[in-house]
Amino acid sequence: MDIVIPVFYNVDPTNVRHQKGSFETALAEHEKKYDLPIVRMWRRALKNSANLSGINSTNFRNEAELLEDIIDHVLKRLNKKPINNSKGLIGIDKPIADLESLLRQESKDVRVIGIWGMHGIGKTTIVEELFNKQCFEYESCCFLAKVNEELERHGVICVKEKLLSTLLTEDVKIKTTNGLPNDILRRIGRVKIFIVLDDVNDYDQVEKLVGTLNWLGSGSRIIITARDRQILHNKVNDIYEIGSLSIDEAGELFYLNAFNQSHVGEEYWDYLLLSYWMVDYAKGVPLVLKVLGQLLRGKDKEAWKSQLDKLQKMPNKKVHDKMKPSYYDLDRKEKNIFLDIACFFNGLNLKVDYLNLLLRDHENDNSVAIGLERLKDKSLITISEDNTVSMHHIVQEMGREIAHEESSEDLGSRSRLLDADEIYEVLNNNKGTSAIRSISIDLSKIRKLKLGPGIFSKMSNLQFLDFHGKYIRDDMDFLPEGLEYLPSNIRYLRWKQCPLRSLPEKFSAKDLVILDLSDSCVQKLWDGMQVN
Incomplete structure (x- = not known):
C-alpha cells in the first residue's frame, strides 16, 4: 500500500483542493499546452491530495518545527504494519x-x-x-x-x-x-x-x-x-x-480448545458424543466454549462425564463470575424481573403484554415494560418480532445461580425454587415461608410426595406456581386430604394433572393472569361462591 503525506508549504490547502489563486492560473496555461484529459488528471490529483490529512506549514513557528513534524509522521507510518493474529479465531x-x-x-x-x-x-x-x-x-x-x-x-x-x-x-x-x-x-x-x-x-x-x-x-x-x-x-x-456462533463454528472452537485441532480426529472419536453435549450446552457463546474446552483438555472420559453432570447442577464458576457484572448493573426492580424470567418464565414463550401483567407490583405499576427494555438493551433477554420474551441458556444459568446463592442453607428462605430435590425438601417437610415467590418443577423428576392440605399456608407471597411434566398418578399421592389454601397473590398457576376436583373455596383469583389445569381432575374451579 502506498503512503502519501501531503505537505502544504506556504500554500493554502483550500486553494489546492479547489485550484484557486496561482493554481487556477497555472492550470489554465497548462490546458493550452497539454491534452485536456491529462490536465483533468492533474486537477483530480491535486484535489485528492488536499483531501488527505496532511501537514500545513502555516501551523508551525519555524521550518525546524515543520521538519521535525514531517519526520515524526514518516517514521510513524513506516513502522505501522498490519498484524495477523487470527490463528485460532473461529466465526469472526x-x-x-x-x-x-x-x-x-x-x-x-x-x-x-x-x-x-x-x-x-x-x-x-x-x-x-x-x-x-x-x-x-x-x-x-x-x-x-x-x-x-x-x-x-x-x-x-x-x-x-x-x-x-x-x-x-x-x-x-x-x-x-x-x-x-x-x-x-x-x-x-x-x-x-x-x-x-x-x-x-x-x-x-x-x-x-x-x-x-x-x-x-x-x-x-x-x-x-x-x-x-x-x-x-x-x-x-x-x-x-454480535450474535452467537453457528453450531459448526461452535464445534470447531470447542475442538480447538479441547483437542488443539479444529475437528475431532480418529484418536478422539470416543469423545464425539460428549463433545456434542458440551457444544450444545454452550449455545454458541465463545467464552463458554473456550472455558470448557480448556478445562477438559487432556482429561479422560470419566472426567468429561463428571463435568457434564456438574454443569446440569451449577454453572462453571469462571463463566459465572464473568457474567455477573451485567446483573449487578441493574436496579432493584430490574433484578427482580431478570430473576423471575431466569427462574420461572424463560421457555414458557410468553409475550411482553403478559409479562407486564404478571410482573407488576400493583395494578397501576407501569414500570415492567421499561424494565424489559433495559434487560433487552443489556443482552440479558431477547424480544422476538412477535414480542415473545426469551433468555439465552447461559444467561439463565447465571440468574438461577444468583437465586441459589440467596440462602444455600435455609431453602425455605429462598425466593425462587426450581431444583427438584430442593423443592421436595421444602414441600415434604413443610418448610415453606413467606419469602418464597415462585416454584417451578418438572413432576417427572421429583420423588413421591404426600402433602397436607395446608402445604401453601405459610407461603403468603407465592405468586408463580408451575407443576408440569407427566407422572404416574398411582406413584404420586399429592393431596390425599385435598387443599385448603392457595395464596391470593398467585398470578400464574399451571398444574398439569392436578388431582383436585376443585380449587380451594376461599382462593381469590383477583390477581390471576394465567391458569392452566390441563389433563387435570378439576371439574370446577371452586365450590360455592368465590370470596374476593
Whole structure:
C-alpha cells in the first residue's frame, strides 16, 4: 500500500483542493499546452491530495518545527504494519467484513460505530482483530481495553493521557479533564485517527475521553464496544450486534480448545458424543466454549462425564463470575424481573403484554415494560418480532445461580425454587415461608410426595406456581386430604394433572393472569361462591 503525506508549504490547502489563486492560473496555461484529459488528471490529483490529512506549514513557528513534524509522521507510518493474529479465531470473518464495510463508508466526518452483545460473545476478540487489520490505514491509532475498569482504577486524566500519548507517540501530560492544550488539538486535528474504546459502561466515559469529536481529523473512526445497547442509542452512526456462533463454528472452537485441532480426529472419536453435549450446552457463546474446552483438555472420559453432570447442577464458576457484572448493573426492580424470567418464565414463550401483567407490583405499576427494555438493551433477554420474551441458556444459568446463592442453607428462605430435590425438601417437610415467590418443577423428576392440605399456608407471597411434566398418578399421592389454601397473590398457576376436583373455596383469583389445569381432575374451579 502506498503512503502519501501531503505537505502544504506556504500554500493554502483550500486553494489546492479547489485550484484557486496561482493554481487556477497555472492550470489554465497548462490546458493550452497539454491534452485536456491529462490536465483533468492533474486537477483530480491535486484535489485528492488536499483531501488527505496532511501537514500545513502555516501551523508551525519555524521550518525546524515543520521538519521535525514531517519526520515524526514518516517514521510513524513506516513502522505501522498490519498484524495477523487470527490463528485460532473461529466465526469472526463475517463480523470483521461487516465492520470493515462500516469503517470504509465514504465520509469526511468522524464516524462512530458501536458494537453490542452479551458478555462472552466475542466483542473484544473481534474488535482486536479488526484493529490489527485496519490500524495501518490510519495515521495514528489507539486501542483502549477495559475502559470502564481502567477509569474506575486510574481516573479520567490518567486514561486520557494514555490515549493522547499513544496517538501522538510521545509522553503527554494534562492537568484537567476538560479541554486540551491548543498544540495537542492542532496536531491531532490534522491526522486521520482510529480509536477503539472497549467495554464502555456509560457514554459519559466516551465524552470524557474523546470529547465532542469535532477536534478529530477528517475521516477519523471510533469504535465503542458495550454490553448495554442504550449507551449507544442516538450516540453513534451505526450499531452492530454480535450474535452467537453457528453450531459448526461452535464445534470447531470447542475442538480447538479441547483437542488443539479444529475437528475431532480418529484418536478422539470416543469423545464425539460428549463433545456434542458440551457444544450444545454452550449455545454458541465463545467464552463458554473456550472455558470448557480448556478445562477438559487432556482429561479422560470419566472426567468429561463428571463435568457434564456438574454443569446440569451449577454453572462453571469462571463463566459465572464473568457474567455477573451485567446483573449487578441493574436496579432493584430490574433484578427482580431478570430473576423471575431466569427462574420461572424463560421457555414458557410468553409475550411482553403478559409479562407486564404478571410482573407488576400493583395494578397501576407501569414500570415492567421499561424494565424489559433495559434487560433487552443489556443482552440479558431477547424480544422476538412477535414480542415473545426469551433468555439465552447461559444467561439463565447465571440468574438461577444468583437465586441459589440467596440462602444455600435455609431453602425455605429462598425466593425462587426450581431444583427438584430442593423443592421436595421444602414441600415434604413443610418448610415453606413467606419469602418464597415462585416454584417451578418438572413432576417427572421429583420423588413421591404426600402433602397436607395446608402445604401453601405459610407461603403468603407465592405468586408463580408451575407443576408440569407427566407422572404416574398411582406413584404420586399429592393431596390425599385435598387443599385448603392457595395464596391470593398467585398470578400464574399451571398444574398439569392436578388431582383436585376443585380449587380451594376461599382462593381469590383477583390477581390471576394465567391458569392452566390441563389433563387435570378439576371439574370446577371452586365450590360455592368465590370470596374476593
